[in-house]
Amino acid sequence: MRIRLCLAALSLVGGAGLTALSAPAASAAACSDIDVVAARGTFEPGTLGFIVGDPVYSALQKKVTGKSLSSYKVNYPADLSLTSAAQGNSDLVNHVKSQAAACPNQRFILVGYSQGANVVDNSIGISSAGAVVGSPIVATIPAALEPRVSAVLLFGNPIRALGKSVTGVYQSRTLDTCAKGDPICESGGGDVGAHLSYRDDADAAASFAAGKV
Numbered sequence: 001m002r003i004r005l006c007l008a009a010l011s012l013v014g015g016a017g018l019t020a021l022s023a024p025a026a027s028a029a030a031c032s033d034i035d036v037v038a039a040r041g042t043f044e045p046g047t048l049g050f051i052v053g054d055p056v057y058s059a060l061q062k063k064v065t066g067k068s069l070s071s072y073k074v075n076y077p078a079d080l081s082l083t084s085a086a087q088g089n090s091d092l093v094n095h096v097k098s099q100a101a102a103c104p105n106q107r108f109i110l111v112g113y114s115q116g117a118n119v120v121d122n123s124i125g126i127s128s129a130g131a132v133v134g135s136p137i138v139a140t141i142p143a144a145l146e147p148r149v150s151a152v153l154l155f156g157n158p159i160r161a162l163g164k165s166v167t168g169v170y171q172s173r174t175l176d177t178c179a180k181g182d183p184i185c186e187s188g189g190g191d192v193g194a195h196l197s198y199r200d201d202a203d204a205a206a207s208f209a210a211g212k213v
Helices: 001-010 053-063 085-104 113-122 143-147 158-162 168-173 194-198 198-210
Strands: 034-039 071-073 107-114 147-156 173-177
Touching: 034 053, 034 085, 034 113, 053 071, 053 107, 053 198, 085 107, 085 113, 085 143, 107 113, 113 147, 113 158, 143 147, 147 168, 147 198, 168 173, 173 198
Parallel strands: 034 071, 034 107, 107 147, 147 173
Antiparallel strands: none
């Protein structure tokens, strides 16, 4: 029940009062210094994602100085279908591979919120199977490209409710934020509003990433 309520609350974020706010424009295939690849949450509106992607990208533009940034919105349903996260996993990996080939000096910041965190988890080799709106891994960023991923920023990550987290080569470059009481990432959490609060963490996340690029 808590999960259904949280997802329903998230879908309401698409109200006219919120989508009327300006958001940074996403771009793809530009040979910028850093490509910010963002996977939005379930039913999340916005250019890169109203709750996380858009505010994080705006904060990164201020925090990362002396380098050019581009952004990419992971192309996937972000709905409750069984294959949604897997489709996002495939698209994210394909995008990084194609960008890396076209732009040999480009680096990446991966951003994932809620179901989008599952997408990112899978893409770096941490399975989200069994988590809320998770899926088995269908693709991973090749080991040769792993050093070009400067930072991984996760919010409301569903695998945390399973007692899992990012480990291995990406661990030191990962900031995995779970708001207190968030039922999506905290086992037993009961604060639906906490899952919608991550705009407040955008600045800190951007500072973390800026220290890694």
